[in-house]
Amino acid sequence: MAESIMTSPLRQNSVFRFAPSPNGPLHLGHALSAFLNHDMAFAQGGQFLLRIEDIDLMRCTPEFEQGIYEDLSWLGLKWPQPVRRQSDHLSHYRETLDRLIHMGLVYPAFMSRGEIKAFVVNYERAGSAWPRDPDGAPLYPPLDKRRAPHEVEALLASGVKHAWRLDMEKALARVGEPLTWNELGQGSERTIEADPGAWGDVVLSRSDAPSSYHLSVVIDDALQGVTQVVRGLDLFHATSVHRLIQWLLDLPAPDYSHHRLIVGPDGRKLSKSEGSTGLSALRQQGHTPLDIRRLVGL
Numbered sequence: 647m648a649e650s651i652m653t654s655p656l657r658q659n660s661v662f663r664f665a666p667s668p669n670g671p672l673h674l675g676h677a678l679s680a681f682l683n684h685d686m687a688f689a690q691g692g693q694f695l696l697r698i699e700d701i702d703l704m705r706c707t708p709e710f711e712q713g714i715y716e717d718l719s720w721l722g723l724k725w726p727q728p729v730r731r732q733s734d735h736l737s738h739y740r741e742t743l744d745r746l747i748h749m750g751l752v753y754p755a756f757m758s759r760g761e762i763k764a765f766v767v768n769y770e771r772a773g774s775a776w777p778r779d780p781d782g783a784p785l786y787p788p789l790d791k792r793r794a795p796h797e798v799e800a801l802l803a804s805g806v807k808h809a810w811r812l813d814m815e816k817a818l819a820r821v822g823e824p825l826t827w828n829e830l831g832q833g834s835e836r837t838i839e840a841d842p843g844a845w846g847d848v849v850l851s852r853s854d855a856p857s858s859y860h861l862s863v864v865i866d867d868a869l870q871g872v873t874q875v876v877r878g879l880d881l882f883h884a885t886s887v888h889r890l891i892q893w894l895l896d897l898p899a900p901d902y903s904h905h906r907l908i909v910g911p912d913g914r915k916l917s918k919s920e921g922s923t924g925l926s927a928l929r930q931q932g933h934t935p936l937d938i939r940r941l942v943g944l
């Protein structure tokens with residue numbers, strides 16, 4: 647509780663959200679995030695929302711979604727109904743993407759992962775490193791942006807699989823001013839200068855899903871009136887992209903608090919396949935919700 651109050655100064659009418667993806671069982675890392683959001687909302691007399699981020703229709707399942715409700719209820723958390731489920735709003739994300747396409751800021755991207763890899767290997771053969779994003783993935787090569795309009799039209803008409811990517815250079819030129827966000831995590835309030843350019847041409851609609859995390863998270867936070875985004879430090883750098891999309895779509899910026907991550911015995915961030923730290927596994931072993939609070943250091 648000490649951590650939750652320390653990391654969040656009092657705000658009027660604050661709205662928090664916990665936004666898991668139902669693509670695996672919740673683990674201790676999710677419990678920390680959910681508790682922090684819930685406790686801060688409670689301490690401030692604000693709202694705690696639950697949102698299901700399930701745009702990845704291949705990996706998200708109703709069983710995992712049910713597991714989220716069961717685990718969070720067991721932890722003693724309460725949230726208002728109905729819960730926003732992103733898969734119910736795909737046409738809204740598509741309309742927003744269309745707006746960005748009409749603004750000339752988004753282009754169809756045809757390269758597969760294998761093709762990107764081959765491009766990078768080939769480029770790096772000459773001796774210099776191809777730039778990587780803050781997560782370590784290579785920036786998207788500029789080949790699709792250089793295609794002639796008739797070629798793009800022919801590719802689209804052929805029905806070939808493609809994503810939609812933000813033209814970062816054009817987007818930044820449009821903003822023309824430094825973007826910042828208000829960071830309340832780690833016990834102090836400070837202004838962080840966003841650096842969306844470090845991500846290159848990010849995906850706004852995936853080739854295997856009808857939107858992307860970046861686009862739908864920004865739309866939903868605004869739509870649900872979220873004022874406080876409290877999430878793990880693994881998403882700290884992604885906030886730069888979110889601030890840019892908010893600016894382009896004229897959406898308000900919430901405050902952000904990026905909290906410490908729970909790491910496994912190997913020192914790495916927990917993953918959803920980590921059975922031993924799964925909340926339902928811990929419940930079955932006889933742990934109580936209070937034990938879970940202690941296990942995540944609250």
Ligand code: GLU
Nearest residue numbers: 665666667699863877881
């Ligand atoms: N859905 C994301 C996840 O499960 C979290 C998104 C967020 O909190 O911004 O990792």
